Amino acid sequence: MSLVAVVNFGTGNLRSVQKAIEHVADKRVRVVVTDNGSELAKADRVVFPGQGAIGTCLDAMEKRDLREIFYLILSSKPFLGICLGLQAMYKFSEEGGGVQCMGVLDGVVEHFSDGSGRDKFTDPATGGRLKVPHMGWNNVMQTQPHPLWCDIEQGQRFYFVHSYCVQSNDSSQLYGVTEYGKTFTAAGGRDNFFGVQFHPEKSQSAGLQLIKNFVSWDGSV
Amino acid sequence: MGLAKRVIPCLDIDAGRVVKGVKFVDIRDAGDPVEVASKYDQQGADEITFLDITASSEGRQTIYALVEEVASQVFIPMTVGGGVRELDDVHRLLHAGADKVAVNTAAVHNPEFVREASNHFGVQCIVVAIDAKRVSDKSPLAWEVFTHGGRQPTGIDAIEWGQRMVDCGAGEILLTSMDRDGTRDGFDLELTRTMSNSVPVPIIASGGVGNLSHLVEGIIEGGADAVLAASIFHFGEHTILEAKQVMLEAGIEVRL
Numbered sequence: 469m470s471l472v473a474v475v476n477f478g479t480g481n482l483r484s485v486q487k488a489i490e491h492v493a494d495k496r497v498r499v500v501v502t503d504n505g506s507e508l509a510k511a512d513r514v515v516f517p518g519q520g521a522i523g524t525c526l527d528a529m530e531k532r533d534l535r536e537i538f539y540l541i542l543s544s545k546p547f548l549g550i551c552l553g554l555q556a557m558y559k560f561s562e563e564g565g566g567v568q569c570m571g572v573l574d575g576v577v578e579h580f581s582d583g584s585g586r587d588k589f590t591d592p593a594t595g596g597r598l599k600v601p602h603m604g605w606n607n608v609m610q611t612q613p614h615p616l617w618c619d620i621e622q623g624q625r626f627y628f629v630h631s632y633c634v635q636s637n638d639s640s641q642l643y644g645v646t647e648y649g650k651t652f653t654a655a656g657g658r659d660n661f662f663g664v665q666f667h668p669e670k671s672q673s674a675g676l677q678l679i680k681n682f683v684s685w686d687g688s689v
Numbered sequence: 690m691g692l693a694k695r696v697i698p699c700l701d702i703d704a705g706r707v708v709k710g711v712k713f714v715d716i717r718d719a720g721d722p723v724e725v726a727s728k729y730d731q732q733g734a735d736e737i738t739f740l741d742i743t744a745s746s747e748g749r750q751t752i753y754a755l756v757e758e759v760a761s762q763v764f765i766p767m768t769v770g771g772g773v774r775e776l777d778d779v780h781r782l783l784h785a786g787a788d789k790v791a792v793n794t795a796a797v798h799n800p801e802f803v804r805e806a807s808n809h810f811g812v813q814c815i816v817v818a819i820d821a822k823r824v825s826d827k828s829p830l831a832w833e834v835f836t837h838g839g840r841q842p843t844g845i846d847a848i849e850w851g852q853r854m855v856d857c858g859a860g861e862i863l864l865t866s867m868d869r870d871g872t873r874d875g876f877d878l879e880l881t882r883t884m885s886n887s888v889p890v891p892i893i894a895s896g897g898v899g900n901l902s903h904l905v906e907g908i909i910e911g912g913a914d915a916v917l918a919a920s921i922f923h924f925g926e927h928t929i930l931e932a933k934q935v936m937l938e939a940g941i942e943v944r945l
Contacts, residue, residue, distance in 0.1 A: 483757070483760055483783075483784060483785065483786040484760050484764070484786050484788065487760055487761045487764075487786065488764055490761075491761070491764070519810075519811060520809070520810065520811045521808075521811065589889070599889060599890055599891045599892075599914055600889055600890070601812065601813055601860055601861075601890065601891070602692065603813070603860070603861060603891050603914070604692050604693055604694075604695050604735065604891075604914070604915070605692070605693045605695070605735055605944040606691065606692045606693070607690050607691065623690070625693065625944045627765070627766060628692075629766075629813040629860075630813065631812070631813075647690070647691060648691070648692055667766075669764060670764060670765055670766045670788060671764070671765075672730065672764050672765050673764075675764060676764055
C-alpha cells in the first residue's frame with residue numbers, strides 16, 4: 469500500500485489531478501486530497517498543484533501551519549509541484565506586487581509582459597503580439613535527464629495556462645524550458661522535488677506518463 | 690515549435706445528452722457525452738467544451754455527474770458553460786473536474802461576478818462567453834452583446850464588453866457570432882479580428898464553421914488563438930485530425 473497526498477487549499481480543480489493519478493497507478497496506490505498536516509507527513513509521495521494567486525496560496529499554507537511540514541516533505545520524499553506548485557518553490561514572485569516564496573530553488577517568478585504594460589507582450593522574434601495567459605499546448609525541451617522524463621520525447625507538447633513564469637538562476641536545478649516570447653522554466657527541481665509549469669494531469673498521454681513516472685519515483689536523481 | 694493554435698470541439702448538452710441545434714431549432718441527438726468526448730480526445734482535440742442548454746432545473750443536475758465521469762477518462766482541458774450564475778456553480782463545476790467555466794448571461798447581469806469568480810478561482814479558469822450580433826455593416830463596424838442563448842439584446846457594444854470583462858479578470862474570451870452560428874458560412878472574421886486586436890487574452894472563435902478552411906481563416910484572418918466547432922465534427926464529416934492537417938498545411942502551428 470502506498471499513499472499519495474494531493475495538497476488541497478480549497479479552490480480550483482484538484483479532481484483531475486486525483487483522477488489522473490488513479491488512472492495510471494496500480495490498485496495498491498491510494499490517493500488522498502487533503503490540507504491536513506499529519507496526513508501530508510505520513511504520505512509516501514506528495515503532489516502540490518497550487519491554485520489561484522501565489523500570495524493567497526502561500527497564505528493558505530501559513531494559515532494551516534504547513535510551512536514546516538512542507539520543508540520536511542521537501543527534504544524527505546518524492547514531491548511533485550504543478551504550476552504554482554513549481555513557482556512557490558523559488559525565492560520571489562513579482563505577482564501581486566511581490567511575494568517572498570519558499571526559496572528552495574534559485575530563481576524568480578516574473579510576468580510574461582515585457583515591461584511596456586501588462587496588456588502588451590510582443591514576440592521579439594516576429595514583432596507579433598502574444599496573448600497572456602500563455603494558454604495551450606507548447607513544446608518542452610528537456611535540459612537534463614531526470615527519472616520523471618522517462619519515456620517522454622524531447623520537445624513533447626504539454627498543456628500550459630499561466631501569466632507568470634519562472635526564470636531559473638541555477639542550471640543544475642533546471643530540467644526543461646519552453647519558448648513563449650522568451651525562454652522560461654518549464655520544469656525545475658532539486659533532490660526529491662520536481663516541479664512543472666505545465667499541467668501533466670491535462671496533457672493527455674505524455675502528461676499521464678509523467679505522473680506514472682512520479683508514482684514510481686524513489687526521489688533520487 | 691511553439692504554442693499551438695487549439696481546435697476545440699463543442700458539445701451542447703441537454704439533460705445529459707449531446708445535441709446540436711441548427712439555428713436553434715431541430716435539435717438532433719448526437720450521442721453520449723462521455724463517448725463523444727473520449728472520441729475527440731483520441732482524435733487529438735486540444736480541449737473540450739460543454740455547453741449545458743438544459744432548460745429544466747432537475748435536468749441541470751445531470752451536468753455535474755457528467756463532468757465528473759468525463760474527467761475520470763479524458764485528460765485534456767475541459768470547459769463547461771451554460772447557466773453558471775453563482776460562485777457556488779463555479780465551485781461545483783471545478784470540483785466535479787472542469788478546468789474552466791464559461792460565464793455569459795450572469796456576467797451581463799452582474800459584471801462583478803466575473804471579478805469575484807476570477808479572484809477566487811484564478812483568471813485561468815474563468816472564460817467569458819460573448820454572443821455578438823452585427824448592428825452596423827458600415828465602417829465603423831459594430832456588434833452588440835446578446836444573452837439568453839442569443840435571444841435577448843443588451844445594447845452593449847461587444848468589443849467594449851470584451852475589454853471590460855478582461856479588466857474584471859476574464860482569462861479567455863469565447864466569442865460567438867450570432868449571425869453565423871448554425872449557418873456553416875464561416876466565422877465572422879471581422880468580429881474575431883477586432884476582438885482579438887482589442888484584448889490581451891486568448892480568443893476562441895465560434896459560430897459558423899461549415900468546412901475545414903473556415904478554421905484556417907479564423908486563425909489567420911481572424912487572429913483567433915483557438916477555433917471551436919460542433920456540427921462538422923459530430924456527424925462524422927471531419928475528424929479533429931483532418932482539421933489539424935489542413936491547418937498545418939496552411940502554416941499554422943498545431944499539436945499533432
